[in-house]
Amino acid sequence: MGISSNMKVNGQRLWDSLMAMAEIGPGVAGGNNRQTLTDDDATGRALFQQWCEEAGCTMGLDKMGTMFARREGTDPDALPVYVGSHLDTQPTGGKYDGVLGVLGGLEIVRQLNDLNIKTKHPIVVTNWTNEEGTRFAPAMVASGVFAGVHTLDWAYDRRDADDLTLGGELERIGYVGDEEVGARKMHAFFELHIEQGPILEAENKDVGVVTHGQGLNWLQVTLTGKESHTGSTPMPMRVNAGLGMARITTLVNDIALSHAPNAVGAVGHCDVYPNSRNIIPGKVVFTIDFRHPDKAVISDMEAKLRAGAKDIADEIGLGMEIEQVGGFDPVKFDEGCVTAVRNAAERLGYSHQNLVSGAGHDACWINRVAPTAMVMCPCVDGLSHNEAEEITPEWATAGANVLFHAVVETAVIVD
Ligand code: HGY
Ligand code: MN
Ligand code: MN
Secondary structure, eight states: OOOOTTOOOOHHHHHHHHHHHHTSSBOSSSSBOOOTTSHHHHHHHHHHHHHHHHTTOEEEEBTTOOEEEEEOOSOTTSOOEEEEEOOOOOTTBOSSTTHHHHHHHHHHHHHHHHHTOEESSOEEEEEOSOOSOSSSSSTTHHHHHHTTSSOHHHHHTOBOTTOOBHHHHHHHTTOOOSBOTTOOOOSEEEEEEEOOSSHHHHTTOSEEEEEEEOEEEEEEEEEEOBOOBTTTSOGGGOBOHHHHHHHHHHHHHHHHHTTTTTOEEEEEEEEEESOOTTBOOSEEEEEEEEEESSHHHHHHHHHHHHHHHHHHHHHHTOEEEEEEEEEEOOEEOOHHHHHHHHHHHHHHTOOEEEEEESSOOHHHHHTTTSOEEEEEEOOGGGOOSSTTOOOOHHHHHHHHHHHHHHHHHHHOEEO
């Protein structure tokens, strides 16, 4: 029995699960603040595990706290098909970023149970630790360790604004597993995610067939000037680190615009010391986020930034350090998996188009160790990383149906 177009997920059950998870770690404006390794993250993890166990899955946990819920296949030796994303959110995050991919994977298991369908390959629903990289930089750190990009010790030593370590917080919430990170081998990995951009909605498409992911470069800049009185220090005597940050922030914007239309650049994080109204900042630490589908452009943006920032620092008399704190090359997803996604959208009669992911995802790292592809659904006004992030139940269901078909076709239905 092959997969047929009438095999679909239970969209209402998926939507209800999304809304139940959204109750955990609420934001202040209708979204979520369920940051990684907080008590709210632990509560969300426990709910996910409860649902997976209710669906008959056996749970696995690796040393980075990534959660694996396994539905058995008829061939226990066959490499599993993995499907998932992340449950951690931004501090002012939405209800769907990451969560749709994890609960979409769980819905596949639930619906296979309801339809009493068996697959040759096991299916494993995955919740990757710390995809967002806000509390602990960089983003996608657990999938990065899994793909061999970071070491476990380096990841454990990432520190948050309160100088707490990732390893210590993982221990505190009780999610240090015993599995070696990356020991699991995958037949394939699929990730469903909201687009987090405006293209699918503007083009009136139900589904994005993600062929590539753009590359990312996070540069942390530390400028050192001289604290002094904002009132009594004559302008020529000032060594103003805050002025340096302002000028470099403008430089970042100009560099991105110089590579229009696809380059993007911004400063999203900044710490000002001592952050007093009447003290000229003596030190600032801020992070630049450059992205583009072409690695050469990302390199050019970094080179222009380093040269321009040095001129600015020299002119003001600031000390400057620039450290790369995150980054990955542009990604081309697996042709076979991408075709499975496209065939699913066509079989189900959904409008679809190829897409380059603007945001980073765990799939971008897992693509290094297993055949990988992504499914995307539109989001309202292309808005994400904002509590007002919104999708429609129809978009969620369409994305989950395409994910269902791609995963089950790859896992091979057994009569
Ligand atoms: O930064 C990103 O692209 C992802 O949302 N963590
Ligand atoms: Mn995400
Ligand atoms: Mn995100």
